[in-house]
Amino acid sequence: MSRRAALLLALPPALFLAVFFAFPVLSIVALGVAPDGVPDPGALVRTWTSSSTLRVVAWTIGLALAATTLTLLAGLPAAWVFARFRFPGKRLLRALLTVPFVLPSVVVGAAFLALLGPRSPLNALLTAIAGPDAPQVRLDGTTIAILLASVFYNVAVVLRLVGGFWAHLDPRAEEAARVLGASPWRAFREVTWPLLRPAVLSAVSIVLLFTLTSFGIVLVLGGPGQATLEVEIWRRTALLLDLPAAAALSILQVGGVFLLLLASARAQERLAVAQRLRPAAETERAPRTRRERFVVGTVLAGLIALVGLPLLILVERSFAVGAGYGLTAWTTLGSLPQRAGLFVPPAEAIGNSLLFAFATLLVAGSLGLSAALAIGSRRGWLPQTFDALLMLPVGTSAVTVGFGFLVALGEPPLDLRTSILLIPLAHALVALPFVIRATAPVIRSIDPRLREAAAVLGASPGRAWREVDAPIVARAALVGAGFAFAISLGEFGATLFIARPATPTLPVAIYRLLGLPGPLPFAQAMALATILLVLTAISVLAIERLRGSGPSPF
């Protein structure tokens, strides 16, 4: 591809990024530095050093570290079992265990609320036995609930990244250490662990990133006093209307995440060991001894319980209104709730979400494809820098994106507050890096000799591109579009800031319903969450089918 064509292709995504990312972020900075239009950096420093901010920051970091440690503890044995052993149903189970990672955070929050909250099956049973004054077992509003939900959400990252890499490690290295006299544990520590470390580190940095910026789970499950930085930004904006303070926190958040990403990239570079990887099929075997079978069985049973139970209860609760089971929650989705909080029938949220997701697919899909073509088909520092710039929104939390849209696009020169496009644009910004990650490597990996082979066989340059590149690019573009669709369906953090009351999305509607008192809204929330779960699962399955064995976006 010519330099000119690449520049032309890079233009639309660059413009999009400038208007919908750089402009909002700069607006936040301006608001933080000059709260009343007059530069006052002191205000920024005062917010940062106030005791309430320090408490929130310490809590956010502590919670993220605890959640990451627990995720690693749960994920590493699982990664080992999936990397080294062959057992029936392995593919299906791997796909099932990936489901939580692609679930919208609100659905995860709702599932754990169903499992551990006041309306859990256990509490329903207690009430049925001992009457309305029966003691309740509740874990919602506790740190334990948040941590459990975080592990549920992120364990797939460890399983996929570490397990995926582990499966390609040559087991003979460990066997050689055993023959040389190392105990199994020693062989793991001295041989496997050092080789595995880069994969573990990249999993840790991703899980840390997700837990540090976790919003939906904490908002749904956390009690007062458990606000993380993200939740605090939302609280200051929506409840306290203190926009400058929210801006100061946003700047802190973006800066911190950026430093984390930088540090993890450097650490991974340092730890990487050049080695020959082996096909996964060659490194796995059936468990041999009774002990191995027991360990593999226990790990798998634990994983299935961790992932399966909350989702099952979520669906089950949607049918439980009052005593016994019924379809009340489902049949009333089409009617307006009696109480304020949600101003349209819940069912309308389904249509809204699908419409927004489709619009996001078009916007992010086309922008992502043109960016990926520009980056993927040329080499050098310019495309590389562009690639890095396009990844910036990943390091910016969804809450900051939503807040930035609210601050920057709600007034002239660009007043999109009432525009129906606002939500798809925000979703496209969140999805764009993922779309590019799903497509650019595919485009870059097209062997240039295939084009040469086509040329030798008589294809002109244009024809060679159509015959060789186009089919591969088209498939990658479809995968990217699928990601945009799935991400839009579940996006919550940014949407909460900008969704208008008349057009809630599914996650927003679920959150609003969970905030209403009474058993019916709760069951309705569960019903909507079930619908969202199914929609997400369908789009992810479609992506997996299309993708085959291509590169993963994370």
Next chain:
Amino acid sequence: MPALELRGVHARYAEREVLTGIDLAVEEGEVVALLGPSGSGKTTLLRIVAGLEQPSAGSVLLDGREVAGVPVHERGVGLMFQDYALFPHRDVAGNVGFGLRMAGRPAGEIRERVAEVLALVGLPGFEGRSVARLSGGEQQRVALARALAPRPRILMLDEPMGSLDRALRERLPDELAAIFRRLGLTVLYVTHDQDEALRVADRIVLLAGGRIEADGSPEALWSAPPTVFAAAFLGFRTIAHGELGDGAIRGPWGPIPLPAAAAPAASSGPVPFLLRPDAVRLDAAGPIAGTVSARRFRGDHVLLVVAVAGAPDLEVELRGGPLPAPGDPVRLAIDPAGVVLLRD
């Protein structure tokens, strides 16, 4: 008129000369092996003929016509890539029929031709298979079929045995050679393996450091490699230097008389020469005394390594007869017919 002619072709990558003045003509129906170590410029030469690279100087002629301005896709040459470069998103028929489709042939004709070449390479009925699921040997045959299908005026193969296992490497060169002969193809075959080149080609062009080091029939090259490099690359081990004079060459093993025809005038300095394995024999009356230092069984013969005082070891191939053991004293004679004078 040669099917392919190169005149003074130079190629350069970032200041480094990869080819330095290649002159080469390949006749219609000739199978030429381009033999050379890695980095000798073999692949670059193929890519220049295909039009995938431009020479920095010199010209390429196909059927007597200069092709400098002709783009790759209009040259009508066949190239089988190293590691094949099969199109992963097309099945076997999609790969093999690609060139015909580019040429705008009707679908029925393509189908027939694909079936025909697949049968030719020993893969009848493979049309619908996915190329990703083929074995290495099958991929190689599909790549060959793809290159053959549009009936190119010259077929070029870049290390076609490169990624195959040993058993296939043993068998396939003969099958390839048979296909080349049957179709009367003009072939340029790149390899670094001298054994493969000897089995496949009518003519071997040995390339080293971007120059043609030797050029001739396999028999001629084998019986009289022209240079020290050629002799070493073909696997000959007993190479030494000696002074020419009085119809003999005086090397480390004493004077060896040369046949009148081979004996040039006296040299002014040391001249490199080669003792072919068949030149040295056990002879109780021979002039050279030595001690057997090792005995190696080689299947159809036994190789005796003999240490000679004050001179490099000599190797003797024994086929039958008494077998001396290591440590035994032996006497050797050198057959002048097995001595080849070399150039540096």
